[in-house]
Amino acid sequence: MQIFLPIAEVSVNAFTLLGIGGIVGVLSGMFGVGGGFLITPLLFFVGIPPAVAVATSANQIVASSVSGVLAHFKRKTVDLKMGLVLLGGGLVGSAIGIQIFNMLKAMGQVDLLVTLCYVVFLGIIGFLMLIESIRAIKRAKGRPGGRPERKKHLWVHNLPLKMKFRASGLYISAIPPIAVGMMVGMLGAVMGVGGGFIMVPAMIYLLGMPTKVVIGTSLFQIIFTAGFTTLLHAYTNHTVDVLLAFLLLVGGVIGAQIGTQIGLKMKAEQLRIWLALLVLAVCLKLGFDLLLPPKELYSLGA
Amino acid sequence: MMTRVFALLFALLMLPGAGRAEEVVAALSQSRISITANFDGSEILIFGAVKRNQPTPEGEPLDVIITVAGPEKVETIRRKDRRFGIWINVEAQVIGHTPTFYTVTSTRELADILPPLTDSLWKITADKRILPGMRGLPAREALIRLRKADDLYRTREGVVTLSEDTLFQTSITLPSNIVEGGYTTRIFLLRGGEVIDSYGTTINVQKVGIERWLYNLAYQHALIYGVMALAIAGLFGWGASEAFRILRR
Known part of the structure; x- marks a missing residue:
């Protein structure tokens, strides 16, 4: 069934869009990532103009994150206090990121920067996560029921402004979460994604939060960052396609529910390995596209 | 003296019986296309007849060429090159008004019925219609190549049917990723490599x-x-x- 999208101004098969939404929704529920880093390239692939794809996927991320976070709320796997602290930094970061984005757009190099950001960040994060989770699995196998791992005392624990995050079982300074939120908000705005794939590892490895709480909290935070991004794109660039978003989110919300169920049944280490592999796959694909000589050297674009 | 002779000759050529022995009368199956939610491209039937106030001339056969041009747009075209080992956009060029859609259909192979001079004069083929002044510039060639690859610029030879040297018809398919605006339709009547009459109309495409x-x-x-x-x-x-x-x- 073909459907004409009013803002994208192309006709696309409705079931293809439902499918894309569904796949990304499953991943979103499983890993607590918004899925923006997957949905945007997939939309390019079916012929949606890049500007519309970026803006509209932000809107779809809002829906799948709301759906996912509600499931996590019920299981009490959301650290609200941490989420709000992260969000505070996140909104400031988004505002800065959009300024950077517009500056680069004026210079005509925004595509390159976005791709490089993807390759660098996905590469680093994917690689670190993969190594860490393989090590964790080896440890678990080597010493079945061994001693619980001692909490490491990092430099971040010595900063002032200490706060208690009960759900995460942490007593740390508010400065690192605010900084993480800002960083992710900034990158999210530049890369046109919610930033979950950066947020999740940052929460685990930088803040030392338990994996189960990380996903719900990340989703909670993403709702607002992605919402802010959607509003900004709709207001300044008129590139949010409601009809496209609608089809994606119908598939997405269903997928997110399925994904959340899968995620709860899987072991945390397994979950991390799969996320790491997925992140690395996207990174390699984008990296190769930069290195291989393109078939067509010219491209048309606004 | 000479100028007067030329003026007389010119006037004679312009007389109805002499210069416009054959005229084109045409119609479209629809002059307005509505883009609805389930819009998936559209087909327009273009048909018409050749009106004569003289018997059909002997000799050179009659041919019809029909072109449809979409709304014009200014485009930015970017060129990639290898810098520091990766392929990045290194050059951007703004290209003036070019139609977002252009199709040429004809009764026979264009090479047989349309000499280059007539083509240039009436700007019929894409090569003559799309920024002919920039011919040879890589950016212009790339624009045409990209639009052709997207099936936005097309040439369909031999799809206009002409019966009894009088009635002609063809159908033009407008793509689904259509741009809103006016689509200029031109119909040319040719004989012996010369355009003997032309007709123009506009199709309006709107959401x-x-x-x-x-x-x-x-x-x-x-x-x-x-x-x-x-x-x-x-x-x-x-x-x-x-x-x-x-x-x-």
């Missing part, structure tokens, strides 16, 4: 219904549109979560 409404809202009330988009997203997320909770019971 209607929900498509029109959403488009206008997005551009004229962007903030309301944005809030609406968020509300839909939030509602759906919540709705799905509730629906699944009920289902699982």
